Amino acid sequence: MTFIMSTFSLKNQISSTKMKNLIPLFPFDIQNDRSRFQSTIVRNQKGYYDLVEKKFISTQLMKALIDELKPDDSFQIKSDSVIIDKIKKRINQNLSFMQKNARDSYSVKLLKYLSNRFLSSQSEQNITTAILFVDIVKSTNLATTLTPDEMSSLVRVFSLELSILISKHSGFVLKYAGDAVIAYFPIINNVEETCQNAIRCAKSMNLLIKHAMNPAFEKFGLPEIKIRVGVEVGKNQIVFFGSDPDLIGSTITMAAKIYPVTNPSQIAIGEEIFKKLRESQQIQLLQEYSDTKKLPYTNSSTGKEYVVYLTKDGFS
Amino acid sequence: MSSENVEFPIIKKFLDIGNRTLLIKGDAGTGKKTLSLDLAKNVVKDYNIYFITGNKKAEMLYSWYPWIESFVPSENILEVSSNELMSNDSNFLLAELVNRISNTVAIVNDPFVSDEEPKKPFIIMDIWDSLTMELTPQMRINAEKIVTSLVDKHNGFVVFLSDKKETSSLEQLVDGVIQTSKLYVENFMMREILIKKLMGIEIRISKIPFSFRNGKLTAFSRFSYFNLQHKKFEPISDSENRFSTGNQSFDDKIGGGFKKGSIIGIEIDSDVDRYAFVPFLLPIVLNFLNHNNSALLSLSSDQNAEAYLQHISPHVDEQKLLENFRLYCHTFGDTTSEIILDRSNEQNFELAHKNWLNYYEQLKAKQKCVLMQVDYSFIELGYRGNIDQILKAMIENTRNIRHNKDLMIMTSRPGFQTLGVMKSACDIHFRIFDHEGCTFVSTDKPKLFYSNIQTDSSLGYPKLKFTDVY
Numbered sequence: 001m002t003f004i005m006s007t008f009s010l011k012n013q014i015s016s017t018k019m020k021n022l023i024p025l026f027p028f029d030i031q032n033d034r035s036r037f038q039s040t041i042v043r044n045q046k047g048y049y050d051l052v053e054k055k056f057i058s059t060q061l062m063k064a065l066i067d068e069l070k071p072d073d074s075f076q077i078k079s080d081s082v083i084i085d086k087i088k089k090r091i092n093q094n095l096s097f098m099q100k101n102a103r104d105s106y107s108v109k110l111l112k113y114l115s116n117r118f119l120s121s122q123s124e125q126n127i128t129t130a131i132l133f134v135d136i137v138k139s140t141n142l143a144t145t146l147t148p149d150e151m152s153s154l155v156r157v158f159s160l161e162l163s164i165l166i167s168k169h170s171g172f173v174l175k176y177a178g179d180a181v182i183a184y185f186p187i188i189n190n191v192e193e194t195c196q197n198a199i200r201c202a203k204s205m206n207l208l209i210k211h212a213m214n215p216a217f218e219k220f221g222l223p224e225i226k227i228r229v230g231v232e233v234g235k236n237q238i239v240f241f242g243s244d245p246d247l248i249g250s251t252i253t254m255a256a257k258i259y260p261v262t263n264p265s266q267i268a269i270g271e272e273i274f275k276k277l278r279e280s281q282q283i284q285l286l287q288e289y290s291d292t293k294k295l296p297y298t299n300s301s302t303g304k305e306y307v308v309y310l311t312k313d314g315f316s
Numbered sequence: 317m318s319s320e321n322v323e324f325p326i327i328k329k330f331l332d333i334g335n336r337t338l339l340i341k342g343d344a345g346t347g348k349k350t351l352s353l354d355l356a357k358n359v360v361k362d363y364n365i366y367f368i369t370g371n372k373k374a375e376m377l378y379s380w381y382p383w384i385e386s387f388v389p390s391e392n393i394l395e396v397s398s399n400e401l402m403s404n405d406s407n408f409l410l411a412e413l414v415n416r417i418s419n420t421v422a423i424v425n426d427p428f429v430s431d432e433e434p435k436k437p438f439i440i441m442d443i444w445d446s447l448t449m450e451l452t453p454q455m456r457i458n459a460e461k462i463v464t465s466l467v468d469k470h471n472g473f474v475v476f477l478s479d480k481k482e483t484s485s486l487e488q489l490v491d492g493v494i495q496t497s498k499l500y501v502e503n504f505m506m507r508e509i510l511i512k513k514l515m516g517i518e519i520r521i522s523k524i525p526f527s528f529r530n531g532k533l534t535a536f537s538r539f540s541y542f543n544l545q546h547k548k549f550e551p552i553s554d555s556e557n558r559f560s561t562g563n564q565s566f567d568d569k570i571g572g573g574f575k576k577g578s579i580i581g582i583e584i585d586s587d588v589d590r591y592a593f594v595p596f597l598l599p600i601v602l603n604f605l606n607h608n609n610s611a612l613l614s615l616s617s618d619q620n621a622e623a624y625l626q627h628i629s630p631h632v633d634e635q636k637l638l639e640n641f642r643l644y645c646h647t648f649g650d651t652t653s654e655i656i657l658d659r660s661n662e663q664n665f666e667l668a669h670k671n672w673l674n675y676y677e678q679l680k681a682k683q684k685c686v687l688m689q690v691d692y693s694f695i696e697l698g699y700r701g702n703i704d705q706i707l708k709a710m711i712e713n714t715r716n717i718r719h720n721k722d723l724m725i726m727t728s729r730p731g732f733q734t735l736g737v738m739k740s741a742c743d744i745h746f747r748i749f750d751h752e753g754c755t756f757v758s759t760d761k762p763k764l765f766y767s768n769i770q771t772d773s774s775l776g777y778p779k780l781k782f783t784d785v786y
Contacts, residue, residue: 054422055423056422056424057424058424061424061427065427090428093428093429097430104430105426106424106428107427107428110427156430
């Protein structure tokens with residue numbers, strides 16, 4: 001449905017105090033970004049006109065969207081949780097819809113905007129972040145066995161759900177590269193917490209695939225998928241390609257190198273992220289992790305071969 | 317089958333291949349608005365429909381066309397009042413309309429599901445004539461360019477409605493031109509869509525007759541044939557004074573059936589598909605036979621009696637057929653039976669008529685009501701030298717039928733002498749004629765109805781389906 005839009009100033013419509021209660025702080029305080037969101041009323045509903053997407057979203061729906069995406073310290077995917085049921089329902093809905101009309105959902109576009117907005121707002125060019133790489137194992141086989149519509153639906157659902165998960169763990173999607181998603185986790189309070197968020201997110205991803213995504217895929221005749229995830233931490237440089245910000249540097253490069261050494265469903269923890277954890281956390285992690293691998297790269301901080309910690313096979 | 321609306325596959329194809337503009341021209345009251353809305357209805361999946369009108373409130377349009385409410389929301393009915401038209405420059409008004417359409421926004425309904433493909437504008441310009449009335453040719457061309465640039469920008473489509481005679485500049489600009497008209501074919505009113513131009517589309521049928529009632533169009537299609545499914549015929553009861561036609565909707569049109577003892581005359585134009593008579597006659601025959609009455613049919617010399625019998629036999633008990641059904645026809649000698657009566661050796665009409673009366677008397681001897689059917693144009697062709705006797709026999713047959721309270725269905729064609737006698741003698745005179753490949757039936761005496769006819773074989777046998785012409 002479309003409606004004729006009428007615009008009003010923000011002051012006239014919604015008091016800023018009220019909005020603060022509704023929407024968490026930066027980067028989710030989108031009502032302050034007048035370059036993108038214009039406060040308006042459409043069909044007697046208050047909301048925002050997204051100048052880039054040329055869409056109206058009601059205040060109520062925007063609040064629900066932000067609630068769904070905003071970071072949550074206690075967020076964790078569990079096998080039999082209400083969250084799994086909710087995600088399954090959403091995946092089913094998207095799979096049935098996408099085969100007819102494969103376009104990104106508004107939430108994916110908003111997440112990309114939030115990431116760009118965060119990077120663009122940084123005063124320093126070099127920032128420390130945890131980097132997470134994830135992709136689908138043997139995606140080439142999938143691409144050759146599925147129809148383009150099926151493959152497109154599968155990748156879109158995969159990207160959407162992982163993006164939401166990344167956001168819930170205080171991260172941002174940096175970019176999508178085919179069936180791979182690259183995310184970064186900025187330091188909000190301290191680096192240790194950031195590293196924990198990235199590792200927790202990697203675990204949640206495996207649980208999401210196993211308990212929500214694969215059962216939904218089965219229902220739609222799509223094959224089961226497995227993922228490989230790698231996480232590392234360190235400094236990265238913000239660069240702009242055109243108007244879109246990006247990250248480059250040794251950390252993002254190493255994160256890209258460590259995840260291919262994993263087996264399906266394994267998580268690879270980089271040497272630097274391991275070192276940033278407290279001792280007790282390291283011990284706990286080593287109990288979960290079965291293996292270490294040395295990569296043919298020199299760790300600039302130790303001068304030795306790069307060490308990667310791998311979870312047990314089939315971790316879930 | 318006649319369609320519920322004008323589902324023009326070619327128009328859909330015309331849109332799909334990237335055309336942007338269509339002119340629907342025609343006199344007032346010929347169905348331009350209805351046709352444009354009907355086209356819009358078929359593309360709502362991909363388009364947002366806008367109706368730009370002068371002095372017609374949404375409520376008014378909804379009362380005329382209640383079926384558009386679901387796909388033309390009131391906010392998409394943009395009204396330009398006559399005051400605005402008088403006090404503003406046309407190009408300014410057009411720019412204003414462009415802005416209003418450009419400023420529509422899509423709404424996010426669920427941010428977590430795949431986004432809907434943005435719909436393109438489908439604009440029906442009902443005010444084009446008034447908007448461009450006082451423009452110079454150059455200004456009109458500019459106005460046309462403003463609108464076409466709008467649809468180009470939004471990948472949309474615009475339909476211009478015009479009742480002006482002179483539309484040559486617009487016809488050159490647009491990708492398609494369709495004309496609606498109301499005309500008279502002999503004495504019969506006919507509505508017609510004429511497809512004059514559709515860029516990139518091969519036009520095989522350029523004229524489509526249609527009917528127009530309650531703000532809806534019904535396009536007539538060419539006569540369709542049927543596949544027999546051999547379901548059991550469900551007879552319709554005769555009333556005390558009337559024989560049912562075996563087709564409820566036909567009964568309803570003629571006041572409950574044919575009066576007992578009446579003569580039904582059917583004038584069939586020479587260009588009508590001969591098959592059109594089958595769904596007319598067959599349910600009448602089946603109803604007679606299933607009520608244990610009799611039927612005596614005279615086939616023309618080129619008709620195959622066996623094939624004819626195959627239409628009847630699946631729907632009637634064999635015993636009833638043997639007893640009550642007779643086909644008087646030309647055979648090759650090896651197909652005669654109790655039912656199929658060969659007339660190949662009858663060299664003159666006198667003998668043929670004598671035999672005919674004999675068969676009729678045999679059926680009457682069983683105390684049954686008899687349906688008699690004769691195509692007198694073929695009789696006239698077969699016995700050219702006996703026309704006086706044929707005309708006399710027609711009268712004699714009608715006298716027998718009336719006296720015995722039976723039913724006679726006689727047919728003839730324009731150009732035959734028997735037609736005049738048939739028209740005088742019959743109680744109901746049907747006229748079956750063709751227009752642009754579609755078949756129509758009317759009753760000339762008395763005036764009962766005027767309909768397009770099609771075959772309905774949903775019950776396992778062909779019967780007539782009527783769509784009234786308005």
